[in-house]
Amino acid sequence: MSKTIIGLSFGNTSSSVAIMKDGVLEVIANQDGDRAIPTMLSYAHGDEYYGAQAKQQLVRNPKNTVAFFRDFLANSYAKIDVSANHRSAHPVEDSEKLVAFKVVDGESEHTVSVNEIVVRYLKQLHTAANDYIGKEIDGSVIAVPTNFSEQQRKLVAELAEKAGLPALQVINEPTAALLAHVSRPDIDAHANKLFVVADFGGTRSDGAVIAYNGGIFTILATMHDLELGGRDLDEAIIEHLAKEFEKEYKVDPRKEERAMAKLAHEAELIKKTLSNSTTTQFGIESVASGFDFSGSLNRLRFEMVGRSAFTRIGDFVKHLVAKANVDVLDVDEVLLVGGTSWVPKVSSVVSGLFDSERTVIRSPNTDTKAIDPDELIARGAAIQASLVSNFDAEEIAESLQPVVTNGPHLAKPIGVKTAEGVTEILAINTLIPIRKTISIPAEGDVLIEIVEIEREIKVETVKPEPKAAGEDEESDWSDDEDEEYEVRSRVVKPGKTLAQLGITANGKADIVVTISKDLKMQVAARSGSEHVAGTV
Amino acid sequence: MSLPALPRDWNKSESFKAVASFTTPEKLAAEPVGPGFLGHARRILRNRTFSEDER
Ligand SMILES: Nc1ncnc2c1ncn2[C@@H]1O[C@H](COP(=O)(O)OP(=O)(O)OP(=O)(O)O)[C@@H](O)[C@H]1O
Numbered sequence A: 001m002s003k004t005i006i007g008l009s010f011g012n013t014s015s016s017v018a019i020m021k022d023g024v025l026e027v028i029a030n031q032d033g034d035r036a037i038p039t040m041l042s043y044a045h046g047d048e049y050y051g052a053q054a055k056q057q058l059v060r061n062p063k064n065t066v067a068f069f070r071d072f073l074a075n076s077y078a079k080i081d082v083s084a085n086h087r088s089a090h091p092v093e094d095s096e097k098l099v100a101f102k103v104v105d106g107e108s109e110h111t112v113s114v115n116e117i118v119v120r121y122l123k124q125l126h127t128a129a130n131d132y133i134g135k136e137i138d139g140s141v142i143a144v145p146t147n148f149s150e151q152q153r154k155l156v157a158e159l160a161e162k163a164g165l166p167a168l169q170v171i172n173e174p175t176a177a178l179l180a181h182v183s184r185p186d187i188d189a190h191a192n193k194l195f196v197v198a199d200f201g202g203t204r205s206d207g208a209v210i211a212y213n214g215g216i217f218t219i220l221a222t223m224h225d226l227e228l229g230g231r232d233l234d235e236a237i238i239e240h241l242a243k244e245f246e247k248e249y250k251v252d253p254r255k256e257e258r259a260m261a262k263l264a265h266e267a268e269l270i271k272k273t274l275s276n277s278t279t280t281q282f283g284i285e286s287v288a289s290g291f292d293f294s295g296s297l298n299r300l301r302f303e304m305v306g307r308s309a310f311t312r313i314g315d316f317v318k319h320l321v322a323k324a325n326v327d328v329l330d331v332d333e334v335l336l337v338g339g340t341s342w343v344p345k346v347s348s349v350v351s352g353l354f355d356s357e358r359t360v361i362r363s364p365n366t367d368t369k370a371i372d373p374d375e376l377i378a379r380g381a382a383i384q385a386s387l388v389s390n391f392d393a394e395e396i397a398e399s400l401q402p403v404v405t406n407g408p409h410l411a412k413p414i415g416v417k418t419a420e421g422v423t424e425i426l427a428i429n430t431l432i433p434i435r436k437t438i439s440i441p442a443e444g445d446v447l448i449e450i451v452e453i454e455r456e457i458k459v460e461t462v463k464p465e466p467k468a469a470g471e472d473e474e475s476d477w478s479d480d481e482d483e484e485y486e487v488r489s490r491v492v493k494p495g496k497t498l499a500q501l502g503i504t505a506n507g508k509a510d511i512v513v514t515i516s517k518d519l520k521m522q523v524a525a526r527s528g529s530e531h532v533a534g535t536v
Numbered sequence B: 001m002s003l004p005a006l007p008r009d010w011n012k013s014e015s016f017k018a019v020a021s022f023t024t025p026e027k028l029a030a031e032p033v034g035p036g037f038l039g040h041a042r043r044i045l046r047n048r049t050f051s052e053d054e055r
């Protein structure tokens, strides 16, 4: 009997569970019909609520509603940032100097450690997944941010086990997202590509530059901004609404916690609606001093009030690319992940950083076949879950040893000279050992010259063509018209020669390059019955 | 795209010439995720080459 292993995306803001069932990947919906399940617990009248039902309690019962706790795992109270927690239960320091929450659970007040909160929340997800799948769940693959420490990963696995979801493997979120993306039926899973994965969540932004060569993912750089996320867009709308309310009723809603909770609730709805429509109406009952508040907001206005967050999102991606020591022109695809990636302005800001002829942007606003950005991580974790579901713990541990994961990666691409220039066979950052075959049209006695490839970013300054007389007068922005501008292009050319082969070809030649564990490169060429090979 | 003709001065008795080794590779950590990695792990752990792995 094969085991039932779920993929789990455990976010600060929301979580998702996916499962591969009979070869079909599904993201489960809980009893509220949610696939992105708010990572929240709430206590009222002796009952525990989770997900959307807990989130609803933020207005009426914020002190007993625990939210934004995942990142507190294995952190001392002294070190945590509580700015996301000011409209829900406040974190307190427990006897071990770790983080806890004070909630009225039943009749009396309890101090519940963050570990206990996590177990309780994961138990709720476990039950929801059980109900959906209709089978007992044997385990999980859990995705966490790349900057989670070993200690945090161990703790997550331990707590998941307590919740009945023993973790077979704890993997990185951007890798999980990318695995889901390259598993799309319309994507060539064998093509070598350089990816930027940018994950804009609720409370944080995470990015990774990942080489995907020979079916292997290698992280080249990561970046994190723990103070940038969808929450900042909500805050911008909240502030806008508060100002409008104050203008209309001469009452400052900022002074009332409950008024602000109502505005926060509405602000997020407005933001989400503006991902699909260009304008939206809102109506909130009894915001402050008994005044109802209604109005409308359009996307352009939203983009204006959220401008500073959008600018930071663009800068985040720019710095991430720079940190990997690559050029934007080297990037094949940008995968946008996280709920905030639904926002059209996020994809347009990111698209603006890249050359549209060179780089494909994967987001719902730029790619009709894009997987929902808030489902990518759970889906990838579920794919990994299905891959390891028949392994035992020992086999998995064995494959995680450094002798397996740490390996030499090519410092330069390797290719073959052609009549037209050079064709890549092995990309830069390919894990060794590797074997790759390519076919090239060839006729008669041909030379197969295996070379390293040098890439160069050419920057040309272009002067606009002088205008014909009279043309200038009609121009509205004559100031920029004559200014020089830069055109950047990526060029590749053959570098150091590694080997040369001569073969008599009829039609085409198949070239196989193999690099072994001991760093020997073997080149073999075949055409019809002719065969040549050698080792460098 | 096509392969260039063999230069005139190419010594036909010699069909393979090793010229130089590739630039020293860099040690990096591969992500232990996906079918590609599982294949890699299997080959490393069982000490198999690509062709042995296919049999
Ligand atoms: N359709 C949408 N349009 C705009 N924003 C959305 C949409 N759907 C979700 N969001 C926002 O996405 C954020 C949640 O993102 P995600 O589900 O990726 O959370 P997460 O990974 O748990 O976040 P965190 O960064 O806190 O760990 C919230 O701010 C939410 O308002």
Ligand SMILES: [Mg+2]
Binding pocket: A011, A012, A199, A201, A202, A338
């Ligand atoms: Mg996230």
